[in-house]
Amino acid sequence: DAGITQSPRYKITETGRQVTLMCHQTWSHSYMFWYRQDLGHGLRLIYYSAAADITDKGEVPDGYVVSRSKTENFPLTLESATRSQTSVYFCASISGGSTDTQYFGPGTRLTVL
């Protein structure tokens, strides 16, 4: 099915562990994004990518790493998870124009103990 998927949907990990959240889209959209959702903050941008091999920092990038070797995939890695990274993570994509609809994945709920 066409769309944007995230895995895993739920993850529990411990402080200091490395965690990778996966995002896959089937539309070949140029732009992809990672947001985190926390109560009282809405969604905040972590990293984004304008195309394969092009990534840039968003509002809250510290503690996260991204890569984009293929257009359809945009994994987010927490190199050494901290409790403050407990959140719901959303991946999104947009085809190109700033007036276009940005499509969101179903989210990954991450708990860091």
Added chain:
Amino acid sequence: GDSVTQMEGPVTLSEEAFLTINCTYTATGYPSLFWYVQYPGEGLQLLLKATKADDKGSNKGFEATYRKETTSFHLEKGSVQVSDSAVYFCALILSGSARQLTFGSGTQLTVLP
């Protein structure tokens, strides 16, 4: 920097009541404005959008008008239903930007039968 300020929630209404959720923005350029809705346990879905001043976005009985003079994009619905219970996010994208959305903090709406 660019920002979106949304009416604080939560909002509780009876079925068939009139809904207004206020949204104002600050932007250095000419943004496109969006309302996204998040149903429980799901990702965000585009509800409506407006790309230039005086445009009215509408969908599923919801409306919002892009008011440049008041930098506002208030969401309205004449008669809410229980199924409208969700979190509503106002957001903007600047033209010429990297397409990232800037979100308000979200408003939780509960509609009681």
